[in-house]
Amino acid sequence: DGGITQSPKYLFRKEGQNVTLSCEQNLNHDAMYWYRQDPGQGLRLIYYSQIVNDFQKGDIAEGYSVSREKKESFPLTVTSAQKNPTAFYLCASSTKPGPTRETQYFGPGTRLLVL
């Protein structure tokens, strides 16, 4: 089945620790996105990538980093600089933006908790 997988489902972070969230897609999509979801705030864009080896900051990139070495993978690292990392993190992908403006499809999410 084609889709987006995120792992782990739950992740615990200790103070001062960097953690990495995995996002993999087998949809052959060019673009990938990371969102953060907090109760009552909807989804906010952290980073996005439209092509391999290229990515751009979203609205709340501080304290996060990403890489896009492969088309199917877009891992997100939550660094120790992110002071309030507890949230639900969603990865999404879409085909390259074009005349039909393709839809974003979402993974099941990773919940990050701070110990």
Next chain:
Amino acid sequence: AQSVTQPDIHITVSEGASLELRCNYSYGATPYLFWYVQSPGQGLQLLLKYFSGDTLVQGIKGFEAEFKRSQSTFNLRKPSVHWSDAAEYFCAVGPRSGGGNKLTFGTGTQLKVEL
């Protein structure tokens, strides 16, 4: 800057009753418009989208939405709600050109269905 407002944080309806979830947007031009649904602890699933053409859009699970340019609204409707429709619903807008296919989400409406 673009914005999306979902005025109702919580809505409760009886099973079998009709439903309307409101979405107001602020945008420089007519954007692309989406409705997503999220079950607890899950990712987002696309219900429907408006790109162009007929302003009444049909989606999955019996949902429809109407784009009203003059009112800057894209309200979601369902004639008869089922208990399984209980979830959180998000309206989102995206640019027609440029912007990297970035979506702006509303803060969501939590739907409760009474049996």
